[in-house]
């Protein structure tokens with residue numbers, strides 16, 4: 001069990017800055033997800049935590065101890081790249097025990113720990129079977145077993161489901177989450193997939209060009225995104241951005257968009273002025289004939305219980321998620337209202 005803290009971490013490769021002034025705390029037992037597009041610095045951050053890469057500056061603390069300059073082998077952290085690379089010619093027992101055998105752990109200890117691990121994953125009945133004959137889900141469990149058999153202080157997982165097909169990814173996500181619920185080991189999990197992040201994380205850190213833009217529980221990231229980048233990265237279809245000019249002061253509760261007055265959550269700090277953006281998630285839009293925000297339906301995508309309706313308005317194209325039973329046909333003129341308490345406001349646009 002471990003708390004991982006990084007302080008002002010920075011990594012420069014020649015004149016390219018891959019990670020910039022990153023600080024965060026992963027609490028003991030947390031499933032922490034680092035989320036961001038390819039190239040934003042996720043792997044580099046993970047490699048620094050693991051001890052595979054030396055930071056240019058900043059510190060890494062493990063349970064309060066500075067481990068910045070410790071070798072990887074001295075950190076007791078497991079780095080998991082991919083969860084499905086098994087040794088096909090070995091049976092389940094040898095696959096799971098392999099990392100221990102490599103370390104020279106005595107045979108009887110290997111045996112005991114492999115059996116403990118297999119019980120935890122509910123594959124103890126398969127221990128003497130060759131992995132080549134196993135069903136997909138069981139193979140994944142064996143791979144997980146091999147990753148956790150060392151029982152390190154923490155796990156770092158770098159897109160471990162990377163090349164799995166969609167069905168297995170989902171199964172494996174659930175498996176990983178359940179395993180985490182059982183053993184509660186601190187885990188830092190890297191992905192570029194926002195749905196995976198939302199489904200698995202206790203906390204999410206959203207990265208952009210080497211910078212952590214925001215971190216917190218998934219609901220907080222979703223409901224109160226700190227930037228347009230974060231708002232855009234999480235949620236599908238993405239948040240609508242409606243540009244307007246105005247000013248936000250402490251206590252502001254309404255803004256004006258082209259003559260329409262819109263209630264917004266009360267502004268709590270001295271706000272911005274000039275070019276602003278109102279952020280509206282598709283599911284926080286209602287059709288209301290009396291609204292001054294009017295537009296024309298150009299498309300309706302039926303999804304069973306809801307539909308995604310695309311509306312062109314004087315504020316740009318807006319996507320709304322509404323009940324599938326509400327008639328919305330291309331060509332219809334509609335009025336839109338927004339759920340005031342769920343709106344976001346951003347400076348600049």
Ligand code: ADP
Nearest residue numbers: 013016018036037038039040041042043044045
């Ligand atoms: P991610 O895992 O989010 O896709 P990485 O941490 O792998 O991103 O890479 C971040 C940036 O740093 C990328 O632009 C990558 O090309 C660069 N980078 C990573 N490792 C090196 C290296 N050893 N030398 C030079 N540039 C690197």
Ligand code: MG
Nearest residue numbers: 042043044158
């Ligand atoms: Mg990477």
